[in-house]
Amino acid sequence: MAKRDDPRTIGRRVQRLRRERGLTQRQLAEPAYTSAYVSTLEAGRVRPSDEALHHLAGRLGVAFEELATGRPAHLATDLRLRLTEAQRTLALGEAEQAAVQYTGLLGEAEAHELVEEQATAQLGLGECRLETGDLTAARAHFERAEQTLADASLPARVPARRGRAVAHYLAGELRYAVYLLESTLDELNLGGLHDPDALLLLYTASIGPYMDLGAQARAAQAAELALALAPQVGDPALIARMHRSVARTLLAEGRIAEADASLAKAAEMYRQLKIRTELANCRWMRGYVYAQNGDLARAEEELRAAQAMLASHRAALYSSQVAVELADVLHRRGSSEEASELLRGVLGGLSPERGAVHAAAAHRLLGIIAEDARDTEAAEEHYVRAMSLLERAGAAGDLADLCRLLGDLLRRTGRTEAALDAYRTGLGHRTAGTTTLGPAPAHPLL
Structure with a gap:
């Protein structure tokens, strides 16, 4: 239940609504209350009970929550629906458009003090900024989301913590990213907070930093734990992301066929969910798998497709990363001049x-x-x-x-x-x- 306004604010609201509807204090009060009670309430000298507010709301033709908090009926539900629409816009690769949607929704959520919706909007803005490569802004949004949820449980704060870690990882701060992820895992596991979604999110996010740090054993262990948690998780997008990350550890262990199968599962899920950027990332990873296996023609095909998908949706940082992988394949195929040109363009970003x-x-x-x-x-x-x-x-x-x-x-x-x-x-x-x-x-x- 949302926090009620103070008695004076509620009293003024009751008076305004009563006058708009042309009711006297006696008409509003009857049959359960007296006109004197309504007069005292409108003056802000009494804190109305839930029972009294339900009665007054019924007589005034408004929802109980609107009378108690000033929020329009079903506002939170409507905001959540529009937040989902913004998430879908981002999933289709339209990060800038999604950011505009999230910014407007954040303003509404702040105006009506809807904490969870504020945090969701900040998380969405953080993901948009990761997509466009503005890592400083991304970190700021994730930090604000975590601050907004300061009174919530740790599992509720995990998406914001994971977002911060990913932003640091993409900025090259690998050890700090690992510290954020591992300390949060410890807090969850030692505290007995077994939340499969939160754990899977953290283990999946840790694989990339572990691999780049040269800690292959930990990456493999994180992948193993992620796979074990997957059957307990209901979010298909989270499962797909896990399969894409696990493919890295399988590849490092020389298990090429299994890595390709894991990526195929992820890609199919992303197709069904219509998450374009993650689908592009899957094609990127499959290109890398083919390159490691010596199938350079297929590697080039997958990497060019991934880069085109990311570039068309202004995912600048990810597009640059794919370009480096593509340049390696081009060089190995004898197109060193094209590879050099591609790399010099990448270094500018x-x-x-x-x-x-x-x-x-x-x-x-x-x-x-x-x-x-x-x-x-x-x-x-x-x-x-x-x-x-x-x-x-x-x-x-x-x-x-x-x-x-x-x-x-x-x-x-x-x-x-x-x-x-x-x-x-x-x-x-x-x-x-x-x-x-x-x-x-x-x-x-x-």
Whole structure:
């Protein structure tokens, strides 16, 4: 039940409605109350009981909630319906249009002090900003959503916490993203708050940061727990997202067919739900699977389709990330010039604060292309830039690989001592990828 207004505000409302309907105080009061009671109530000198308000609401022809709070009847229901429509707009890839809808709905929810609807609108705005690559604004919206729900249970706050973690992850702050996710998992599991939807959301979100940090064992464990939780979850979009994330761990373990099957399940769900951006992300991941398996023609087809879907809906950050994967496939297929052009275009939209891991991947690939063209100076410059980005992000697994590439380049150009230093640094990062995260989060009671 929504919080009632104070007696003075209710009294003024009763008086206004009574006069609009041409009723005297006696006509409004009878047969259950007296005109003196209505006079006292309208003056704000008495707090009416629920029974009295129900009587007055019936006589005035308004809903009890409208008389008690000033909110139009069914306002919350109508707002929730329109929030669902905004969510559907976002699902179709129209992030800017959805943001306009969410902004208007947030204003209405704030005007009528509807807490849950305010939080839902803030979450929607956060997702819109993730889609368009405005990570600072996304974090701010998720933080406001969590503040709005400060008095709610932890499972209710999990979508906002997960949104914050994803925004930090996309900005290249991998360790902080993992900290947010793991600390929330611990709070849920140690507190006995077994909420399958909340747990699945967190485990699914943790897979990407774990993989980029080089913590494959934790990523695989998160995927295993997500799969175990899935039968208890009723939200098909959440299940589809889980299948897409789990595919990463299957791929890392060399289980190509299973990864492809997992992505096929996710893609079919997204088609049924008409969630275009997530469907594009599925095609992106399938392209990556095909590339890892050496099927470059199919990889190029899937990645071009994903990029076209994302670019047409202004999903700038995700589109840039797909472009890096596509450039790798193009280079491997002998189209290095097209790959270089694509990568240089991508780097204009990425930065240390926005897609750091993929910006590093772009520099790494440009370095490899430069090496193939025997331009060792340009190759070294790109490798060093990539290392700087990955060090800030803490992406240990990628750093180890990059140190090997740089070491090989230095060795081939006769700088043996510098090459040995690069190899040693790479070994240090390879070890760090499995030892610096601290204890794994507590497991749920499945």
